[in-house]
Amino acid sequence: MASKSSLLKVILLGDGGVGKSSLMNRYVTNKFDTHLFHTIGVEFLNKDVEVDGHMVTLQIWDTAGQERFRSLRTPFYRGSDCCLLTFSVDDSQSFLNLGNWRKEFIYYADVKEPETFPFVVLGNKLDVTERQVSTEEAQQWCQENGNYSYYETSAKDATNVASAFEEAVRRVLAMEDRAEHLIPTDTVNLHRKPRSNTTCC
Amino acid sequence: MPKCKQQQRSPTPFPARRAAPGPPRMRVLYEHEGVFIHSSSEDSEDQGLLVSGFLRIIDKDGEAIVDYKPLEDAVDPTNMLCAGKDSSSVVEWTQCPPEKPHRTVDQQQSCETEWDMVNTISFRRKPYTNGEGGQKNTNKWAFSISAVDLKSITVSAEGWTHVTFHLKDDTALPTIHFHQGGSEGFMECLRKCVCPSDESLFFVSAFNKALSQSFENLLDDTNYGLVQKLKKDPYTTTLGGFSKVTNYIYDAFRGSDLEYRQRPPEEMADLLGEVIPGLEINQQEEPGFEVITRVDLGPRPVVRRREPLTVEGWLKYQDPEGRMRNVPDLKKNIFKGGLCHAARKEAWKFLLGFFPWESTYEERKVLQKRKTDEYFRMKLQWRSVSEEQERRNSKLRDYKSLIEKDVNRTDRNNKYYEGLDNPGLILLHDILMTYCMYDFDLGYVQGMSDLLSPILFVMESEVDAFWCFVSFMDQLHDNFEEQMQGMKTQLIQLSTLLRLLDLAFWNYLESQDSGYLYFCFRWLLIRFKRELHFPDVLRLWEVMWTGLPCQNFHLLVCCAILDSEKQKIMDRHYGFNEILKHINELSMKLDIEEILHKSESICLQIKNCKVRVCLQAGVDVHSSSPSVTRQLLFLCAQDIPPSVGEILGLTAAYDTQTAECGKPDSSHLTRALHRPEQAVSNGHRHLTETPRGVCTAAFIS
Secondary structure, three states, rough: HHHEEOOOOOOEOOOOOOHHHHHHHHHHHHHOOOOOOOOOEEEEEEEEEEEEEEEEEEEEEEEEOOOOHHHHHEEEEEEEEEEEEEEEEHHHHHHHOOHHHHHHHHHHHOOOOOOOOEEEEEOOOOOOOOOOOOOOHHHHHHHHHHOEEEEEEEEOOOOOOOHHHHHHHHHHHHHHHHHHHHHHOOOOOOOOOOOOOOOOO | OOOOOOOOOOOOOHHHHOOOOOOEEEEEEEEEEEEEEEEEHHHHHHHHEEEEEEEEEEEEEEEEEEEEEEEHHHHOOOOOOOOOOOOOOOOOOOOOHHHHHHHHHHHHHHHHHHOHHHOOOOOOOOOOOOOHHHHHOOOOOOOOEEHHEEEEEEEEEEOOOOEEEEOOOOEEEEOOOOOOHHHHHHHHHHHHHHOOOOOOEEEEEEOOHHHHHHHHHHHHHOOHHHHHHOOOHHHHHHHHHHHHHHHHHHHHHHOOOHHHHHHOOHHHHHHHHOOOOOOOOOOOOOOOOOOOOOOOOOOOOOOOOOEEOOHHHHHHOOOOOOOOOOHHHHHHHHHHHEEOHHHHHHHHHOOOOOOOOOOOHHHHHHHHHHHHHHHHHHHHHHHOOOOHHHHOOHHHHHHHHHHHHHHHHOOOOOOOOOOOOOHHHHHHHHHHHHHHHHHHOOOOOOOOOHHHHHHHHHHHHOHHHHHHHHHHHHHHHHHHEEEHHHHHHHHHHHHHHHHOOOOOHHHHHOOOOOOOOOHHHHHHHOOOOOOOOHHHHHHHHHHHOOOOOOOOOOHHHHHHHHHHHHHHHHHHOOOOOHHHHHOOOOOOOOOOHHHHHHHHHHHHHHHHHOOOOOOOOOOOOOHHHHHHHHHHHHHHHOOOOHHHHHOOOOHHHHHHHHHHHHHHHHHHHHHHHOOOOOHHHHHOOOOOOOOOOOOOOOOOO
């Protein structure tokens, strides 16, 4: 399949209020609204990007973070190509919950090989002065849990947001390359639905 | 007396040892794991409990026993029965290693230890607490009944199949849910066991394919993580097997001499032909049980809305002591036009039930005083929690942290809540915290701040806003509960309505895996709060609070909005994602008056249907062949579908209308439809749940 125009599904997970929607909006629309509503239900936005010469449509899914809504959020995990585990650097609890989010994702997305699945960790709200989670702590966690890429971002001032999403794309593409090497025939990635735009079938 | 026993067993409930030579001789005829009891619906104490267990049919010295045993009993390897790979085959009891069940249990346990959060809902097991001796293996959900004690069995499907046994002494056992399939085999096996000449035993089937698909994704992931792994759980197979069940039903009837035999087929046919003119009959090639679904609801009446009720208008309904008079008329006025903003502060307290309509000024003063005290007492409770205490109260801490975050993200573009250190934010915060004290089990759930914000905006008083919010939450409590049962129910009801109103669209959604209407989640959770402009939310809510023109009017509001969007969705061939996106993006683009017009119009359209009869059998009314008789039976002796009439609370209206019709034909039909205890249906699609008691006609003209 032509991976050039492929659709990558990326999902943002993390505690309520860590800035998932803000990260998505910053990346897709380059806007930031301090007073953005908290997400109810599930939303997604598409963005076409070129990463290392590959054109991809990034479909970014944003969910309600409260535990209560788990049952309504988890059905949307399936088919994700990458998961962005998000916490807020000024909220240690949200950092401590990363492992739970990871497990929830692996479980409900039905990830076959959790060890190699591309996770990217985002420590958001870098702009806030009172940090509760240090860079070292976060990096250590990433190292210990699967050598994930770690990005400290600020949706508010746009720091590292694009880089983080691009890293997600890279991770997925790298996975794909590896898979192609392993099975070097004309395989079809079932998760990928090549699509030129959203309205046409 | 039935031999229904709450099993009191020794630690080895099903004595595999006894399977060896000693009596009694037992054979497992059927066995299936992953059959559930939802305790929440059976016993409020154990709310939210899902009991997973084994269902078996055992031949005990020629007596067929239906045995249900919760997993914790069943996992003991010494208790394990082995029914062989093919559950329909009969295998002697042996003591063989229970591979499959064990794997299941391991999975669950690993999951539990890994992350409590994932499993707070699923698979919590509860030991029998009030039993004598507190035997460890006794479980109050276990039951074991002899097939001869069965009076009837209700089989329904809402995304999965569930079965209820009714015993001859009129007790009903807890409904068992086949979340992991297997109902077909069970019914088949039971059918073989039960003596067909037992006239009193019928199978009441209420299969519902309509919803089978719909909740699949939602529910299996929701509560039954394991089911997700069995995604392929064959609904289709279940439904395919359904024909066997209906055949069985017929066989059962044929074996007996029922009243319908006395009614000549011609008479029945005429009856139907007259009562339901224009009925589209879709006769299958094979004699079978085709479902008739096509219904013409008739035109949508034009409705007029009125001007909002003014303060003067409101006061006209008040007597000198302050009692509100002619409340039905008042409500109708509010329904038709809403309220002027100035009238809201007073009127909302009545509409929400904070003030009783018949109360006097004096009584309200007393009430307000009492409620003020009560409010501040509860407020003091959380305010006096020290940091130390808070450290030890993770629940309160979590609520507080989320409230602080969400209050800062609620209607901040509204003047009333904008800017830094807006006092409105503090009020929102304090009221929500106090609500946590008022209902600590529910606590704070995202969405509540959305519900409170307009109320506080109108009330401009902390105490009044709190109590009005409490009333509103009383209506919406189920939406926010751990299991979100309210949301599930509403989505199912909405699906039922939509199916009646617009089958083509409903089919389209179904074909796009969107039949469970997830995209309406936000609408329903917070009653369109995020979909409409702030002033329009106020209008919609006050209209809804009148309770007019029917119950669950908000579902018709959903239908009205969807009605306006369906063409776009279908023409552009939107798929699952696009539908979700399209609906999400309707936010702030909707016209409240247009929606209210259409919703009311749809309601009238449904109400205007003169006879609502739910047809579920394909009937050739002009034929007099015996097969028609049989089909007529299915048609007439229909199990009540909760149907549109029930959802909208129009059942009473139906009765009246039928009575008003005064036609002998329709009363005939009604009588035919009211034959109790012969409830049989082969409805593939319509039904969602079983009614109590008799069979009745339901929706559709």
